[in-house]
Amino acid sequence: MVHTAPLPLIGIDGQDTSGLDARMADVQEFETLVRNYQNMVFSVAARIVGNLVDAQDISQEVFIRAYDHFDELKGSKTVGGWLRTVATNLAINHLNRYRARWRFFSEQETEIDIPAATPQTDDRRELLEIAIQKLPDAQRVPLVLFHFQELSYEEIADKLGISLAKVKTDIHRGRESLRRILTKTP
Amino acid sequence: MKEPSEDWLDEELRRLPDLEAPPDLMPKVMDAVQSRSARRWMTAMSRRHLPFLRNSGLGLALAVMVLVPWLNPGQAVLGFFRQSPFFNLVIELLSAGETILANLRIFNLPIGWLIGVVIGISYLACIFAASAIQRLASTKRL
Numbered sequence: 388m389v390h391t392a393p394l395p396l397i398g399i400d401g402q403d404t405s406g407l408d409a410r411m412a413d414v415q416e417f418e419t420l421v422r423n424y425q426n427m428v429f430s431v432a433a434r435i436v437g438n439l440v441d442a443q444d445i446s447q448e449v450f451i452r453a454y455d456h457f458d459e460l461k462g463s464k465t466v467g468g469w470l471r472t473v474a475t476n477l478a479i480n481h482l483n484r485y486r487a488r489w490r491f492f493s494e495q496e497t498e499i500d501i502p503a504a505t506p507q508t509d510d511r512r513e514l515l516e517i518a519i520q521k522l523p524d525a526q527r528v529p530l531v532l533f534h535f536q537e538l539s540y541e542e543i544a545d546k547l548g549i550s551l552a553k554v555k556t557d558i559h560r561g562r563e564s565l566r567r568i569l570t571k572t573p
Numbered sequence: 574m575k576e577p578s579e580d581w582l583d584e585e586l587r588r589l590p591d592l593e594a595p596p597d598l599m600p601k602v603m604d605a606v607q608s609r610s611a612r613r614w615m616t617a618m619s620r621r622h623l624p625f626l627r628n629s630g631l632g633l634a635l636a637v638m639v640l641v642p643w644l645n646p647g648q649a650v651l652g653f654f655r656q657s658p659f660f661n662l663v664i665e666l667l668s669a670g671e672t673i674l675a676n677l678r679i680f681n682l683p684i685g686w687l688i689g690v691v692i693g694i695s696y697l698a699c700i701f702a703a704s705a706i707q708r709l710a711s712t713k714r715l
Contacts (some may be wrong), residue, residue: 410614414606421602429594443595450602454609512589534586566582 417457421450424467428474434531435478437520445481449474475536479546482524511569518568526561529554 428449433442452473453460460466519527528547532538540558544551619626654660 410610413614414603414610417606418599418603421599425594425598425602426591429598430591433592439595443598443601446594446598447602447605451605451609454606454613511585515585515589516592534583535589562582565586569582569585 413457416461417454420453420457420460420466424470425450427467428470431471431474431535432478434519434535435475435528436481437522437524437527441481442478445474445477448477471536475532475546479528482528515565515569518565522561522564526557526564529557530561530565533558 425446429442429446432445432449433439436442436445449470453466453470456469460469463469519531522530529543532543532546533540538546540551540554544554547554
């Protein structure tokens with residue numbers, strides 16, 4: 388969706404408006420960036436926090452930070468990586484606010500309740516997406532960082548502040564849960 | 574369902590496309606950006622024109638230093654107050670008060686004598702107070 392609200396003009400008649408044009412161009416360029424990367428940023432946040440509402444707030448925060456650094460990001464080839472990293476870190480920080488809950492879940496052997504195949508969840512990819520979101524935090528986060536962010540076990544352990552063995556166990560458990568769900572589904 | 578191979582899950586995860594961002598994400602982001610845009614632009618402009626702004630400020634300060642004695646703004650302010658009806662009313666009230674006090678002859682008393690009497694009475698009061706305290710203290714000790 389294109390945001391077409393006019394910018395408030397600063398200055399008086401006859402003033403050189405090249406600065407304003409530059410500002411307008413800046414905002415439009417940023418809008419293109421948001422359009423190009425919004426799905427990626429939202430996916431990173433949603434898969435880590437497992438909650439679409441929180442993911443939207445996190446995505447918004449990521450883009451606001453990107454705008455604050457837009458001078459450096461403009462024209463940079465690493466903008467996608469920058470956005471991915473910031474989204475990952477903000478999503479993990481969001482979960483860390485509930486660290487106690489995280490620990491609690493990490494000790495649980497939970498049976499994941501995935502809805503049966505319905506017309507809405509017929510699509511296998513959609514089912515996999517839901518299954519990822521339903522995984523306990525302690526399994527989902529390392530799994531997402533490993534498979535979608537392509538981080539190594541060591542990097543994940545470092546980022547989450549947990550042991551290497553726990554990272555491996557949690558990813559294995561998460562994969563087993565996903566495999567079980569998908570093989571059950573015809 | 575056909576038994577999947579060992580790495581079929583990796584394949585499924587790899588092929589999983591990005592989720593679609595909610596339609597209201599972009600307007601929300603752009604609203605926040607619009608409000609920050611003006612501030613960011615002002616900061617960039619002030620940074621770019623910092624030497625000009627600094628020199629202008631210095632020039633203005635020098636101009637003020639020259640113009641203040643020449644234009645005498647203090648005189649202008651006083652003139653403004655003199656013409657003000659409120660200020661005139663206050664002056665009238667003060668002069669009426671002065672007249673009343675003068676008619677009471679309070680200012681006709683010799684001021685030197687008055688000050689001398691007040692100092693003398695205060696001195697005597699201090700001496701009496703000190704001797705009374707000393708007496709009370711010695712009585713308690715006994």
